[in-house]
Amino acid sequence: MYLDHAATSPMRLEAREAMIEGMLRWANPSSPHAEGRAARAALEEARERIKVALGWEGHVLFTSGASEALGIALRRAKGGRRWHSSVEHDAVLRAAPGAGVLPVNREWDVDPDAIEDALAEGDRPVIAIQWVNPETGKVQPVERYAPMIEAGGGVLVTDASQLWGLNRFPRHGQLIVISGHKLGGPIGVGALLVGDLGLIEPSGGQEFGYRGGTENLPAVLGFAAAVEGWAAKRDSTPDMDRHQAQMDMFRALETYGAQHLTGYGETVDAISALAMPNLSAAAQLVRFDLKGFAVSAGSACASGTLKQSRVLEAFGVEPERAARTIRVSTGWSTTAEEIRRFTDTWIDIAMGAAAKAG
Numbered sequence: 001m002y003l004d005h006a007a008t009s010p011m012r013l014e015a016r017e018a019m020i021e022g023m024l025r026w027a028n029p030s031s032p033h034a035e036g037r038a039a040r041a042a043l044e045e046a047r048e049r050i051k052v053a054l055g056w057e058g059h060v061l062f063t064s065g066a067s068e069a070l071g072i073a074l075r076r077a078k079g080g081r082r083w084h085s086s087v088e089h090d091a092v093l094r095a096a097p098g099a100g101v102l103p104v105n106r107e108w109d110v111d112p113d114a115i116e117d118a119l120a121e122g123d124r125p126v127i128a129i130q131w132v133n134p135e136t137g138k139v140q141p142v143e144r145y146a147p148m149i150e151a152g153g154g155v156l157v158t159d160a161s162q163l164w165g166l167n168r169f170p171r172h173g174q175l176i177v178i179s180g181h182k183l184g185g186p187i188g189v190g191a192l193l194v195g196d197l198g199l200i201e202p203s204g205g206q207e208f209g210y211r212g213g214t215e216n217l218p219a220v221l222g223f224a225a226a227v228e229g230w231a232a233k234r235d236s237t238p239d240m241d242r243h244q245a246q247m248d249m250f251r252a253l254e255t256y257g258a259q260h261l262t263g264y265g266e267t268v269d270a271i272s273a274l275a276m277p278n279l280s281a282a283a284q285l286v287r288f289d290l291k292g293f294a295v296s297a298g299s300a301c302a303s304g305t306l307k308q309s310r311v312l313e314a315f316g317v318e319p320e321r322a323a324r325t326i327r328v329s330t331g332w333s334t335t336a337e338e339i340r341r342f343t344d345t346w347i348d349i350a351m352g353a354a355a356k357a358g
Helices: 013-024 034-054 066-076 090-095 112-120 142-151 217-234 240-255 281-290 310-314 336-357
Strands: 059-063 082-085 100-102 126-128 155-159 175-179 190-194 259-261 271-275 325-329
Touching: 013 217, 034 059, 034 217, 059 066, 066 090, 066 126, 066 155, 066 175, 066 190, 100 112, 112 142, 142 155, 240 259, 240 336, 281 325, 281 336
Parallel strands: 082 100, 082 126, 126 155, 155 175
Antiparallel strands: 059 190, 175 190, 259 271, 271 325
């Protein structure tokens, strides 16, 4: 049972079919002949479909994924000093080495006073604040920060890679990053959404001169289908059976000592950081894997190391508790029955650890 959608989501059927279509009609979209022109038309149609599905009125630049989109935004945005929150994905830290760090407060929100201080330095600061934290599901109030940053002369870069966990899109209009494979699309494709192309330095090549390399038409078509699939689910009637199973899970696990790390304010139910008494995260991963469950310990880029989570530390989670925390993330393919089976299995593992401890 796959409960690691925050790392990557299984590809939607419509995305697979769209990719096959793209492979069958493949030609270089930059070629001037008829086949190239047909590929270009398909690429531009996919671009418009994504804009319509998201309700986005700016530009969409296709990239090889969220990491490249973040690199373009943070390295080539026209502005001064770079800043990012202390709980950003490692891809942000790699794209902006030496950037200033904005702490989070007790509510796990990026400290507004720290944002104001960054803006007060002037020189059009470029500030990266994620929308949804991939380890805890905490939602940052970017809709509140965006006007503050724009009015203060700054540029806001929003990592919206975990867009799938919410039913709305942050249309604040500066630089927004989305990822294909988090939405049930293919790997190797993403986009940088740009409100005004004047915000970033061009580099020549494709994508209106802002990104070099032949456009990956099959992946883009799969990406567009996945975005539309997310939008359709966003606008549909909620699956109340699955929602109830998730609420039941939180209540049941708490009775067996689970600590659900959420902070304050808005969080997404789809991402849960759960600390189990008496058992390390590494030991939990082994036990869940043996019982047929795919879960993780933190974001995929760091969980393979099984080191202390930098993000949980920044949120103020005690090291001992963080060491017992795993991440469970549901997605478009998750069923209520899978959530119930996970709940039962978590309780079995916790009871076994309690008996051994005591």
